[in-house]
Amino acid sequence: MELKENIIKKYKNYMLLEKSLSPNSIDAYLTDLDKLSIFLRNENLTAENVTLDHLQQFIAQLYDIGINARSVARIISGIKSFYNFLVLDGYMQNDPTELLETPKIGLKLPTVLSLEEIENLFSVIDHSTKEGQRNRAILEVLYSCGLRVSELVYLKFSDLFFDEGFIKVEGKGSKQRLVPISHTAINEINKYLYFRNEMTVKKGSENVLFLSNRGTAISRIMIFYFIKQYAQMAGIKKEISPHTFRHSFATHLLEGGANIRAIQMMLGHEKITTTEIYTHMDREYLRQEIIEHHPRNNRK
Known part of the structure; x- marks a missing residue:
């Protein structure tokens, strides 16, 4: 076979x-x-x-x-x-991969933006333009809700429950979850809708929230592109992507004292072990703070 x-x-x-x-x-x-x-x-x-x-x-x-x-x-x-x-499916009786070992991979902590870096990045966006306000709203949603970029591009009007302060997200495996959305993100989306209401929307995209200039759902590639552009304008040297905002969302919540189970639910992680990487990040952050600021570590 x-x-x-x-x-x-x-x-x-x-x-x-x-x-x-x-x-x-x-x-x-x-x-x-x-x-x-x-x-x-x-x-x-x-x-x-x-x-x-x-x-x-x-x-x-x-x-x-x-x-x-x-x-x-x-x-x-x-x-x-x-x-x-x-x-x-009955093509084979025995599985030759059963004893195939997976290489051990060291813990790689993802890139995270500081609050100052996030503010600097937002500050370079010209939100007086249609594209600028859309991009500002997108980044606010990525950061305030911790969404995957694939989840964001498929957001629909029917997924928004602003009065209740939630959005409905369809994640991996078509699993749905409710995620709290900040007042700031709601405000930026409402500002974007002023421009969106003047756009010509392609058939089939009427319910899609974030649109490209062609009137269809914005692509992930376009979001990658403008994030790189804004990061360069803001003088951010880190290699960042849309997922960086998800990492930053989880890390900042944990640093602020949020329960890891709550973070797991908001991120849509099936296993708590996936979310626990942020506890490692928090410990690493504390370690760096001690190294940089503790008087015993400042001796020449």
């Missing part, structure tokens, strides 16, 4: 319908599977007769071409998912 088109199609449907993965996650899994397919073809192997030794050889080749441990771990996860599907 090779990685035939009909099997890949069934696997794609399995990820979509049974695992409820997002289109981006499915594309990532299939891209990783392409790497395995190339290896099998070069080694004259099929998916059915591959062994643990073969898979370890495949992983070694990934390292040889310079793929880092974090990416290798993701690829292994994708391969394990594929073979789990093959066993579940």
Whole structure:
């Protein structure tokens, strides 16, 4: 059995319908599977007769071409998912990935903006223009609600409950959650709506909150682009992205004394261990404060 088109199609449907993965996650899994397919073809192997030794050889080749441990771990996860599907669907009896070890990855703390950096970034936005006010509203929502950029671009008018102070968000696996929204973010959205009401909206996008100049939902790439632009204008040297605002949201809440379970719910994390990275960040922040400001550490 090779990685035939009909099997890949069934696997794609399995990820979509049974695992409820997002289109981006499915594309990532299939891209990783392409790497395995190339290896099998070069080694004259099929998916059915591959062994643990073969898979370890495949992983070694990934390292040889310079793929880092974090990416290798993701690829292994994708391969394990594929073979789990093959066993579940009766294509194979035994799973050769069962004993395949994932590389240990050191804790990498995400980039976080300070309150001052966030204010500096917001200050360079010209919100007298349609694009500027839209971008200001987008950044306020990212920061005040801790949304993923994929969640933000799909926000609809029907998801806004301003009187109650909440928005409804559809996260990974089509799971919905209610997230509090700040008065500042509500105010910026209302200012943006003044411009949006004058736009020509393409059919099918009438309920979409944040629009591009073409009258369709704004793309994630566009949000990445203007964040980079504003960061440069504000003199921020850190490498930031839309996700940086989500990290900053969680970190600032934790520093302010918020309960980690509450942060987990607002971020839409399925597991508390995912949220706990911010406790590491908080400890690292405290450590840096002590190193920089404690008199015992200021001696020459």
